[in-house]
Amino acid sequence: MTRPTALVLLARDINPDQVHDFLNPELKNIGDPYCLSGTREASARLWQAIQEGHRIIIHGDYDTDGITASALLAWVLRKNGGNVGCYLPHRIDDGYGLTAESIAKASAGNCDLLLTVDCGITSHEAILAAQDINLDLIITDHHTPGPETLNALAVVDPKLPGSPREIQELAGVGVAFKVAHAFLKYGREMGFGGEDTDLRQCLDLVALGTVADIVPLLHENRILVKHGLSVLAQQQRPGIHALCDIAGVGENLETADITYRLAPRINATGRMGDPTDGLKLLEADNMVDASALAKVLDCRNKERQSIEEAVVQDAENQIARRYNLESARSIVVWNEGWHQGVVGIVASRLTRRYHRPSVVLTRDPSGQYTGSARSIRMLNLVNVLDECADTLIRFGGHAMAAGLSLNEEMLEVFCQQFDVAVQKVLGIESMKPMLNVCGQVLLDELDDVFFQELVMLEPFGHGNPEPVFLARGIYCERRNLAGRNHTRGIIRDENGARMQFIAFGRLPDDFPPQPWDIVFSPHINRFNGTAVPQLRLHDVQTMK
Structure with missing residues (x-):
């Protein structure tokens, strides 16, 4: 292991006995789903609904986490004979979460069992409304519960007391994955079915929802997202393929592509219109429908960007006054x-x-x-x-x-x-914003072996950010304008080691006198089929 990688692991408080599992997050290390309280009871009722022909409605949420969670559980239940519909509340017309009104809308017509994803953990009034119409209710959520106990048939939330540490920060779609895992395990144990359902096919949805919801990418989240990114990059779902095409996302897919390209377009359906468009995209079974829906999402996102800029300007004016x-x-x-x-x-x-x-x-x-x-x-x-x-x-x-x-x-x-x-x-x-530096390094320590290890440190995101290092005694051999507001060039240290760099939001004339102390994140710059090691500069100061 290279010294820079060891510095990252030390900064992440990864003990020596944890290093192997951290660098090699394997699906076999996903825990028993029954360890998440309520999953066994939920599974029993879901199988009962399937066997008795009951109508199951999944009540989701209008963001990427809630939409992916709805798509995941709907697919698993339908694949095993479930009669399943999905209800996603409209942000403006219905408001957030599980309410008495959304219970009425979701259960209108034929509904015997309501299953929530990514909502419901504090919805006491809604649960009373469900009881008034004799509607069985299973709550699955990942938000912080209130002090009162929910009177539902089953309640699944990793933030309830007793949950293993490894799953306490699951996103809503991560909880949905655990419920689906428990459902299949229960079905196989009881001889009901589930043998032909491969949950690995759903990992793209788990990665998409987990990264979008900005939960820590540690423990089981890290495992699910690591493998989910590989499935997502294959773009096997027509909807994912169409979304990646319109967002300009290629096969080298990273968490940043979810954060800045994919999730905003899915979220735009819930922000600006009907969130079921996002669900329809993920469930599309052909490219014609998927491409049309992806265009709708893209248009909604452009509309959102325009409105957002106006609100930001107005908010900043208000901040300046108040x-x-x-x-x-x-x-x-x-x-x-x-x-x-x-x-x-x-x-x-x-x-x-x-x-x-x-x-x-x-x-x-x-x-x-x-x-x-x-x-x-x-x-x-x-x-x-x-x-x-x-x-x-x-x-x-x-x-x-x-x-x-x-x-x-x-x-x-x-x-x-x-x-x-x-x-x-x-x-x-x-x-004041702070940069957490993993340690000081020499440029020649950032060799090919380190960049191979850097891939093993991924996925990066909340809880596991890109490594940030300090290098001292740096000289700039060349710097040029990149785009309108950025600088790219080549730097070297006192030992003669050279590397390319990019400095976003800093013009070539905005650098201090040399030599420099620099704070940076190393990464691989992929462009036009090339892959070159590069340093992304966060801060530059004259060496003290």
Whole structure:
């Protein structure tokens, strides 16, 4: 093992006895699905529904995680004889999550069993509504549960007490995968079936939903995404093939392609229109239908981008008027005219730009202000919002992302409460973006063997970011303008080792005097059939 790779593993707190499994995430290390409480009971009821011809409705969510989870379980259940339909709530018309209204809509007509994915763990009123119409309910979710016990036939959530550490951060689609795994295991044990269903065929959906939901890519998430990316790159589903074509994604597919190209187009259906278009795309069985649906998603995404830019500009003007960023620890902005479909992504952009937890709100059809919150490391949003519970109508989510609703007259009070709650956790020094450097390296240590090991460190994402290193005594031999705002060139160190670099958002004249200390991420630059090692510069300073 090269020294730079050892530095990465040390920075990730990977113990020597964990190194092999971390670098070689194998499907055989996926745990027994029954270890996730509720999966056995859910499996028994699902098989009963199939044997008795009951109609099963999957109640999903309108984001990529909820859509992929719905597609996965629908495919598994149908393949084993299930009479299955899917219901995805409309973001604006129906609102977020499992509600009494969505129960009524989803179960309208013939429905004997309702199975949720990626929602429901705090939906007590909805569960009472299901009981009123004698509807069996299975809850599967990955969000943080409330203090009250849910009275459902089965409740599956890895954040409930007793769940193994390796699965506590599963996405909604990861929980759906565990339910499907348990369903097939139970069917085989009881002689009901399931032998002909290969869950590996669903791993592309798991990778897509898991990366899109920004959960830590560690433990079982790491295994599922690592293998799921390989399945996704094969583009065997017509919908995935069409989506990759229109998004310009090739066969060398990485997590960044999901984050910036694929997931935004699927999310756009839920943000700007009907999320069932995204589901139809993933379930399409021919390229004609898939290509038409991919064009719809692409158009929705362009519409979303245009609206998003206008909202971001408006929000930044509001921040400039209302906030002293020398002291404020959080940002809360609102406008009754902002499009409800973009508030989450705007909150993410504000959090990245200002490095503060941010909340973006708009008025919903009921007259309440509804929106999204995004956090930075070291701050659990659910805990912070819990301290503001008396000003909120409802809230829910997980550490890095949450949704909330409140009445207009509580907006100013909430702003104060939220900032006070954040101040209890974060000092003003936390408002400055920080780079976590794995260690100092020499350029000649970044050899071919290291870049082979770098592939083994993938997939990169939340919880397992791209490695960041420091190199000192660096000289620039050449630097040229790349595009409008970037610089590419060649650097060397004091030992004469040379490497190519790219510096995004920095012009050739914006570099300090040499020699430099540089902070960077190494990667392989693939372009026009070539693959060249390159350093992506994050920061450059004159050597001290």
